[in-house]
Amino acid sequence: MMAEKISFVSKNHVGWGAIQHLNEEAAALGAKKILVVTDPFLVDLGMVDKILNKLDSKFEINLYTKVSPEPSLEMGEELVAYTRENKSELVIGIGGGSALDLAKIAAVLATHDGKVKDYLNISGTRQLENKGLPKILIPTTSGTGSEITNISVLALESTKDVVTHDFLLADVAIVDPELTLSLPPKITASTGIDALTHAIEAYVSINASPTTDALAIKAIQLIGKSIRKAVKEGNDVQARTDLSYGSYLAGLAFYNAGVAGVHALAYPLGGKFHIAHGESNAVLLPYVMEYIRSSCKKRMTDIYGALGYNPLQLSEEEASIKCVEQLRNLVKDVGIPLTLKEFNIEETDLQDLTKDAINQKRLLGRSPMPLLAEDIYSIYKAAYDGTAAQ
Numbered sequence: 001m002m003a004e005k006i007s008f009v010s011k012n013h014v015g016w017g018a019i020q021h022l023n024e025e026a027a028a029l030g031a032k033k034i035l036v037v038t039d040p041f042l043v044d045l046g047m048v049d050k051i052l053n054k055l056d057s058k059f060e061i062n063l064y065t066k067v068s069p070e071p072s073l074e075m076g077e078e079l080v081a082y083t084r085e086n087k088s089e090l091v092i093g094i095g096g097g098s099a100l101d102l103a104k105i106a107a108v109l110a111t112h113d114g115k116v117k118d119y120l121n122i123s124g125t126r127q128l129e130n131k132g133l134p135k136i137l138i139p140t141t142s143g144t145g146s147e148i149t150n151i152s153v154l155a156l157e158s159t160k161d162v163v164t165h166d167f168l169l170a171d172v173a174i175v176d177p178e179l180t181l182s183l184p185p186k187i188t189a190s191t192g193i194d195a196l197t198h199a200i201e202a203y204v205s206i207n208a209s210p211t212t213d214a215l216a217i218k219a220i221q222l223i224g225k226s227i228r229k230a231v232k233e234g235n236d237v238q239a240r241t242d243l244s245y246g247s248y249l250a251g252l253a254f255y256n257a258g259v260a261g262v263h264a265l266a267y268p269l270g271g272k273f274h275i276a277h278g279e280s281n282a283v284l285l286p287y288v289m290e291y292i293r294s295s296c297k298k299r300m301t302d303i304y305g306a307l308g309y310n311p312l313q314l315s316e317e318e319a320s321i322k323c324v325e326q327l328r329n330l331v332k333d334v335g336i337p338l339t340l341k342e343f344n345i346e347e348t349d350l351q352d353l354t355k356d357a358i359n360q361k362r363l364l365g366r367s368p369m370p371l372l373a374e375d376i377y378s379i380y381k382a383a384y385d386g387t388a389a390q
């Protein structure tokens, strides 16, 4: 194995009450004019006011509250223009992955020329040159891990693309489970499965290392034991805390080891059909893992154990099959459909989805089993029918 390079956000406040550190961190970054990037729902909920009340009145605050779920490239362009005009000195992102991803782009591109489009991973032509404005990221979902990754995801016409560079890493991440208490069951479920998918894909990634393995396994344990409870009883402090830590650790794992096939196939579902990121991962997770199972039986046996089941009496063949079954049960138990049909996708869409997914080379390159166009089609077909892939 090659020596690994591991990097993390340098300052993290994690756990119940972490948000109390916001003011001292904003002050330490030495800025006066703050741009806050968030979504309108969190403003209506009173969450944004509650958080911003922690800031000293000496700060001048500009609010950008137009973030919509699965933000588009156009929204990124609008926000970057707004950030440049306002001469902000610090960006604070409050929300799910959608708000945090946009906050990251705004902070970095504030000090660059050109459009967001120029810096996209697949179709862009320009390289980022500097870190931009300092940023503090505060997640309110337990899902994307955006607060500690170097990626921002944007929806294009038929798929998604990313801006990715270590310049996108936050200066400070504040992960407070209390902020997730208000998440409704459906969003708890989809964002929680997104986090679980990060940990699973990082664990079976060809770039996995002892460091990312430790993070991924602990994340799977924490998410596995808390997600059903957090969906059913949203006020359960222990379940919310476990899910929040799980999502944070899964983020650290996948930032360093990468995600792969599930995300590659999920992106076109988000881009084309506007299915929420977590749901598109959830509906595909059992089918992708079933398809690649033979390439990572030992690792799937470990995942089965981390989910709380006992693999000791089983062969790796048996345990990895049971692992797929349990992933299917988990997706069902948290109330997410198990077939593409139920998301109103037609069989005639599968070819186009395959064409888009195959472009996600950055992600597919980390799959333990190489996935070519015919493999991707078979997985989509299995997920469409709700049967095992051939």
Ligand SMILES: NC(=O)c1ccc[n+]([C@@H]2O[C@H](COP(=O)([O-])OP(=O)(O)OC[C@H]3O[C@@H](n4cnc5c(N)ncnc54)[C@H](O)[C@@H]3O)[C@@H](O)[C@H]2O)c1
Pocket: 039, 041, 042, 045, 068, 069, 070, 071, 095, 096, 097, 098, 099, 101, 140, 141, 143, 144, 145, 146, 149, 150, 151, 152, 153, 154, 179, 180, 181, 182, 183, 184, 187, 191, 194, 277, 278
């Ligand atoms: N940067 C990364 O590393 C990364 C990784 C995975 C996904 N993503 C991207 O993140 C986006 C999805 O983010 P998400 O899944 O966190 O969802 P989201 O940010 O789109 O939020 C989903 C909904 O939940 C609501 N919400 C958020 N927090 C809430 C709370 N505490 N209480 C009540 N409602 C709340 C929001 O208002 C919104 O309506 C997608 O664009 C996806 O592609 C990014």
Ligand SMILES: [Fe+2]
Pocket: 144, 194, 195, 198, 263, 277, 281
């Ligand atoms: Fe994800």
